[in-house]
Amino acid sequence: MLNQHEIIQTISMIKDQHLDIRTVTMHLSLFDCISESAARTADKVRSKLLSRAGRLKEVVEEIQSKYGIPIVNKRLSVSPVSLIGAASGGYKEIALAMDDAAKTVGVDFIGGYTALVQKAMTNEERDFILTIPEVLAATDRVCASVNVGSTRAGINMDAVRLMGEVVKRTAELTATSDGLGCAKLVVFANAVEDNPFMAGSFNGVSEGDCVVNVGISGPGVVKAAIERIRGESCDVLSETIKNTSFKITRMGELVGREAAKALGASFGIVDLSLAPTPIRNDSVGEVLEEMGLSAVGAHGTTACLAMLNDAVKKGGTMASSHVGGLSGAFIPVSEDIGMIEAVKRGALTLDKLEAMTSVCSVGLDMIAVPGSTSASTVSAIIADEAAIGVINNKTTAVRVIPVPGKEEGEVEFGGLLGRAPIMPAGKENADAFIARGGRIPAPIHSFKN
């Protein structure tokens, strides 16, 4: 029998510490929708999304009501559209069908407008990538991602150069909303195929036909747990985070399995990422400060983040039979109040954030930079992040927003995307390096066979 303390602890996590399921994401394969006609492909995509995801909202709401746990987002994710549309060239038509279906079934984002070009780009993939700015401006819910490097393949610097231009063009086409389109565009190295979080979610080519993946949250719960052990050693700190992560993950697994069963889908993975929101007591930045930093960005931040990330993974992997996705701590600036405040106080810089990405789960995420930042500087930022990922055999990503017409101040994106102080990029440039193009070879330690 459960005891009163355990029950109160769970209720308090939900009620006071903002514990929730951040996303239940249904991943769908679209390979059966490929045809030589753009209109026919788009029709098949729309039909498949509506038929498989028609009950997603209803099922998720039932689970939320049954367990009393908030499920913040319901999302869809599809096979890389660069592959699905290659035969017809109808990339934009597919995107419009995705946007339309997402609105009909009531999900806030649909991911998978994706190309995987870590080694090379086909002509079709280049054409696809060039449609990204227009598609992100013409749709509301479609999210795009491009994988430009991997530990096995190296870094495709032609794609890196192109993506700098694509990010800038996306910002220009969505200038009236301060470059919001860029918040829906991620450039990856070592992209994972089962990530339920946006904007980088897609259904990998080796995934099943219909899979439910779950992303949990919980920075507030971790913060509350470590508030009780102030002054204790790092051993105790790590153990406390592990124990907390275990509990949160168990809840995610329960929800994921139940949703998959009710939707006639397979259960994929639980993504352990600590996903923050722009409200107080739901911030990874605040967790890092509670660990003993005067502000995120202080010397010691990278060590704290490394320990946090590792402890979350250790607790989570014990709790679930299938852990996957990105699984670590997210450090998106605009979506995390602790990060926003640290940037505004001058404590957290782009350079420190880059260092932090070498030990956390994603990368430079939701960072606004001045509108005057050049395409080649955006490419250089991408190249640096990709290098960290490729050399360290981990996922890294860049989601930066060069805010058109603004050099400083703050931009508001709304909702979970939050608000971002514009951070200055470096004054020097890497124009000649980016202009080289070509491919950075795979690192020596990738040859494991």
Next chain:
Amino acid sequence: MKAIVSVIGKDRTGIIAKVTGKLFELGCNVEDISQTVMHGSYFTMIMLITLAEGLAVGAVNDALSSVAEELGVEIRVQHEDIFNSMHRI
């Protein structure tokens, strides 16, 4: 199906009577109950109930929301598996 009913709020007369009365109307059986008043006035009650056949947890929640409003307390009904998954291996 079993669920945990938690009632948290300022103490007053009639909380147990009203909550269990509504549960009785719904055909739910109370299997275990523990109740304390902390710090002089903070009422906490936890009940393990068995739901009537075919009754959803959400329906019990809805039915108890008017009782919660009348008493000025928070009432949650949650399937027991969320607690079991978190606290039991």
